[in-house]
Amino acid sequence: MKRYYLFVLLSICCLFGFESIAQPAPCATMQMDSLLRAKYPGLGSLQQFENVLQNKIREREELQKSSRTTLETLTIPIIVHIVHNGEGVGQGTNISAAQVQSQIETLNEDFRRKPGTPGFNTDSRGADIEIDFCLARLNQQGQTMAEPGIDRVNGAKANWTKNDIENTLKPGTIWDPDKYFNIWVVNFSTSEGGLLGYAQFPSLSTLAGIPDNSPRNTDGVVVTYRGFGNALKGNFSVLQAPYNQGRTLTHEVGHWLGLRHIWGDANCGNDFVDDTPRRPAKAAAAR
Structure with missing residues (x-):
C-alpha cells in the first residue's frame, strides 16, 4: 500500500486540526519510529522521508494546475486484530463487533x-480528505468473513x-x-505508562536497503481496547473517558499516513504541512 501517495493527498487537503482531534497522552509513534530506524538503517532518516514527500506534493500541485489529475475517493480495507486473553466475545479485551x-x-x-457529526471536523479550515475506511469483507483466502474486518x-x-x-x-x-490496513487492539501493560496507541510511519520504497521482511511485518496501528x-x-463499558470517542485512532491513522504532530515533534518544530504555523517560541516556553 503506497501510503506516501495518500499522505500527499492529505497534505494538500490539510487535515482538520489533526492534533486538536485527539492528543493521546502519551502517543508513542515518534519513539517507536526512532527504534525502527535504528534497527533498520536502510529506512533512512525521517528528514529523508519528509524531503521525498515534499517533492511529491509539489509534483501533484503542478499536475493539478494543469488539470492532469483525476480526483477520486480512495477506500482502504481494515483488519482489526482484537487481542484478548480468552474472554468471551464482547467481554473485557475481546470487544464487540458493535x-x-x-x-x-x-x-x-x-x-x-x-x-x-461530532468532533472537530466542523472546523472551517477542514477538508474532506476523500479517504474512506471500511472493514474488510474477505479474508486472505478470499472467503467471506463472518465478522467483517475482525x-x-x-x-x-x-x-x-x-x-x-x-x-x-x-x-x-x-x-x-499491501492489501489490508492492520490495526491491533490490545491491553497495554501498565509498564507502558498509560500508553493509548502508536502508529508506524510509511516506508518509502525509493530508499535503498530496506529488508523485505522487516517493516512490512510490523506495519499498522496499535490502540488500547479502552480507547477504541x-x-x-x-453502551461500551470498557471505554474510558476522556479517550472514549474514537479520536485516538483518528490521531494514529494520521501518523500512519505520514503526518507529524501539529507543531512538529519539538518546541518551535515543523510539521511540514502549511495548514498551521510553527509554534511561537513564547507559546512553547509557556507550556
Missing part, C-alpha cells in the same frame, strides 16, 4: 468531514508491552499490508 463498527464510523466522519486473537496474555507487540504479536498475526470505539454510539 464497538469496532462505532470506531470505523468515527474514523470516516473525521477523515471525510461529514456534516452533522480477526479475534487469543494472545494468552493479560497485557502487552511494546516490545512484545513488535517482536511477537505483529509478525505472528499481520495480514498482507465511540461511547456516543453505544
Whole structure:
C-alpha cells in the first residue's frame, strides 16, 4: 500500500486540526519510529522521508494546475486484530463487533468531514480528505468473513508491552499490508505508562536497503481496547473517558499516513504541512 501517495493527498487537503482531534497522552509513534530506524538503517532518516514527500506534493500541485489529475475517493480495507486473553466475545479485551463498527464510523466522519457529526471536523479550515475506511469483507483466502474486518486473537496474555507487540504479536498475526490496513487492539501493560496507541510511519520504497521482511511485518496501528470505539454510539463499558470517542485512532491513522504532530515533534518544530504555523517560541516556553 503506497501510503506516501495518500499522505500527499492529505497534505494538500490539510487535515482538520489533526492534533486538536485527539492528543493521546502519551502517543508513542515518534519513539517507536526512532527504534525502527535504528534497527533498520536502510529506512533512512525521517528528514529523508519528509524531503521525498515534499517533492511529491509539489509534483501533484503542478499536475493539478494543469488539470492532469483525476480526483477520486480512495477506500482502504481494515483488519482489526482484537487481542484478548480468552474472554468471551464482547467481554473485557475481546470487544464487540458493535464497538469496532462505532470506531470505523468515527474514523470516516473525521477523515471525510461529514456534516452533522461530532468532533472537530466542523472546523472551517477542514477538508474532506476523500479517504474512506471500511472493514474488510474477505479474508486472505478470499472467503467471506463472518465478522467483517475482525480477526479475534487469543494472545494468552493479560497485557502487552511494546516490545512484545513488535517482536511477537505483529509478525505472528499481520495480514498482507499491501492489501489490508492492520490495526491491533490490545491491553497495554501498565509498564507502558498509560500508553493509548502508536502508529508506524510509511516506508518509502525509493530508499535503498530496506529488508523485505522487516517493516512490512510490523506495519499498522496499535490502540488500547479502552480507547477504541465511540461511547456516543453505544453502551461500551470498557471505554474510558476522556479517550472514549474514537479520536485516538483518528490521531494514529494520521501518523500512519505520514503526518507529524501539529507543531512538529519539538518546541518551535515543523510539521511540514502549511495548514498551521510553527509554534511561537513564547507559546512553547509557556507550556
